[in-house]
Amino acid sequence: MMRDIYLKPGKEESLKRFHPWVFSGAIARMEGRPREGELVAVRSSEGVFLAKGHFQIGSIAVRVLSFEEAEAVDGAFWERKLRLSHDMRRAIGLAGLPGNDTYRLVHGEGDNLPGLVIDVYGHTAVMQAHSVGMHLERMHIVEALLKVMEGEVTSVYYKSETTLPFKAGLQPEDGFLVGGTQDNVAMEYGLKFHIDWLKGQKTGFFIDQRENRSLLERYAKGRGVLNMFCYTGGFSVYALRGGARLVHSVDSSSKAVDLTVENVALNFPDDARHAAFAEDAFKYLDRMGGDYDLIVLDPPAFAKHRDALHNALQGYRKLNAKAFEKIRPGGILFTFSCSQAVTKEQFRTSVFTAAALAERRVRILHQLTQPADHPVNIYHPEGEYLKGLVLYVE
Numbered sequence: 001m002m003r004d005i006y007l008k009p010g011k012e013e014s015l016k017r018f019h020p021w022v023f024s025g026a027i028a029r030m031e032g033r034p035r036e037g038e039l040v041a042v043r044s045s046e047g048v049f050l051a052k053g054h055f056q057i058g059s060i061a062v063r064v065l066s067f068e069e070a071e072a073v074d075g076a077f078w079e080r081k082l083r084l085s086h087d088m089r090r091a092i093g094l095a096g097l098p099g100n101d102t103y104r105l106v107h108g109e110g111d112n113l114p115g116l117v118i119d120v121y122g123h124t125a126v127m128q129a130h131s132v133g134m135h136l137e138r139m140h141i142v143e144a145l146l147k148v149m150e151g152e153v154t155s156v157y158y159k160s161e162t163t164l165p166f167k168a169g170l171q172p173e174d175g176f177l178v179g180g181t182q183d184n185v186a187m188e189y190g191l192k193f194h195i196d197w198l199k200g201q202k203t204g205f206f207i208d209q210r211e212n213r214s215l216l217e218r219y220a221k222g223r224g225v226l227n228m229f230c231y232t233g234g235f236s237v238y239a240l241r242g243g244a245r246l247v248h249s250v251d252s253s254s255k256a257v258d259l260t261v262e263n264v265a266l267n268f269p270d271d272a273r274h275a276a277f278a279e280d281a282f283k284y285l286d287r288m289g290g291d292y293d294l295i296v297l298d299p300p301a302f303a304k305h306r307d308a309l310h311n312a313l314q315g316y317r318k319l320n321a322k323a324f325e326k327i328r329p330g331g332i333l334f335t336f337s338c339s340q341a342v343t344k345e346q347f348r349t350s351v352f353t354a355a356a357l358a359e360r361r362v363r364i365l366h367q368l369t370q371p372a373d374h375p376v377n378i379y380h381p382e383g384e385y386l387k388g389l390v391l392y393v394e
């Protein structure tokens with residue numbers, strides 16, 4: 001039997017509008033003591049069923065899987081949900097696209113599966129649990145995944161060591177749940193990338209910048225490109241294909257620089273236009289010359305939590321000001337923030353203040369966000385995290 005959780009009076013409103021979370025403060029009482037990751041039923045103060053989902057100790061107490069009382073969370077459920085996700089990726093032309101076998105299949109709340117991320121890299125899927133419930137269900141999810149992706153996915157790598165709550169004492173180990181392969185080169189829009197799912201950040205690659213990398217390719221011709229915070233060198237490889245005059249990739253991590261060099265070599269062996277440097281962004285921007293007329297700034301999330309917001313905004317301002325100071329007249333700046341805690345407005349204000357500080361005349365060419373395989377559930381607008389601006393600097 002599923003345990004019931006009763007909300008305080010009036011706290012059912014957000015669930016009635018399909019928001020997929022129940023905050024711990026909204027709970028009046030629980031039937032017994034649910035274990036972490038257990039499937040629970042959420043009811044109004046009057047006992048009316050509202051939703052069912054995974055319970056977890058923390059500020060988000062329940063992550064909703066279904067708003068239907070009659071819908072069981074079983075093997076058929078996972079299969080149905082994954083099939084919906086796959087159908088959508090097919091409908092938008094990503095799954096099955098020639099020359100592209102890299103895409104996000106499941107994007108948590110954006111696919112009505114809070115706590116679960118699945119990225120597809122060729123025949124390998126990398127699965128990440130962000131909730132205890134998804135961790136406990138992982139083998140059922142894998143089983144459904146293999147059915148839905150039959151013939152497409154043959155290996156599943158599980159990578160949740162850093163995304164699960166430490167206190168839950170789960171001690172998840174990263175590794176293959178199914179299959180196993182050394183072949184970790186995937187294709188994105190005709191370009192090859194070595195995906196480091198073993199040690200890389202996130203699931204090994206930042207799929208969320210795909211469309212923005214593709215846009216950059218269009219502007220790269222003849223330009224001197226600086227790809228700051230290059231990680232696996234995604235923007236660099238697209239810039240090279242776009243006909244850049246030179247491409248410099250910079251990251252403070254020497255491992256990232258190695259990955260970038262490797263990915264450039266996979267696509268453009270011995271291309272003298274590219275060089276990579278392991279250096280701190282602020283130091284590099286301070287000492288660099290004025291060779292660049294296309295600069296990418298894609299820093300890590302400066303604000304992981306709301307308390308860090310002030311410092312984060314200051315960080316964006318300083319970073320962008322340095323780029324505005326050095327970019328050539330007629331230059332194009334691609335600047336991003338992936339901090340969920342930073343709003344679009346706050347990010348814009350930081351960037352515009354930076355432009356004013358550097359006394360540059362700037363126009364907005366594009367306003368960017370995350371791509372279609374990272375959809376935003378309209379009932380969970382918090383899911384929109386990636387913000388980008390493409391600016392023309394006179």
Ligand code: SAH
Nearest residue numbers: 206229230231234251252253280281298300
């Ligand atoms: N643009 C990349 C993703 C960037 S992830 C892509 O498209 O895939 C952020 C990167 O910033 C990480 O690789 C991290 O090593 C690097 N980084 C973090 N702090 C830095 C700093 N102070 N200077 C330079 N790089 C930094």
